[in-house]
Amino acid sequence: MIVEVVTGADERPEARVVDVDDLGxxxxxxxxxxxxxxxxxxxxxxxxxxxxxxxxxxxVAALRAAAEPRASAENWSTRWDAMIGGARGKGWLSADGATLQVHVESAAGA
Incomplete structure (x- = not known):
């Protein structure tokens, strides 16, 4: 799953969630x-x-709300829980489970 920030239709940057079925x-x-x-x-x-x-x-809640309605994998919810559990194990999830730390990459070359 990727959260990307790109220039939108009105030349105003927008954030969107893509590749919602790729929870790896x-x-x-x-x-x-x-x-x-x-x-x-x-x-x-x-x-x-x-x-x-x-x-x-x-x-975490906003990310799930943006991604889940567009997910097509039958086991998406189970895979989501596994992704969040993996993030917790690596110390990327806040103590209360509300936020998730992620790496920033440039999509310009992608």
Missing amino acids: RLHLALGAVTDEEAAEALERSGLGRLRDADTAVLD
């Missing part, structure tokens, strides 16, 4: 946007916030 990976991909634009788009979408140039913190 999760990161934030930035298109041709500045860190400030990315931070604003993430916060505006309710998906999370940019911690620094390399790390974002995503809202």
Whole structure:
């Protein structure tokens, strides 16, 4: 699963969740946007916030709400729980389970 921030139709950066059935990976991909634009788009979408140039913190409930309706895998919910459990085991999930730390990658070359 990828949360990406790209320039939208109105040239205003927007955050969206893509590859929702791929729960073996999760990161934030930035298109041709500045860190400030990315931070604003993430916060505006309710998906999370940019911690620094390399790390974002995503809202687990908002991420699931954005992804689950578009999921097509029958076992998506089970795989989601496994992804969140794996993140907890690696120390990427907050103590209360509300937020998830993810790596930031550039999508410009993708």
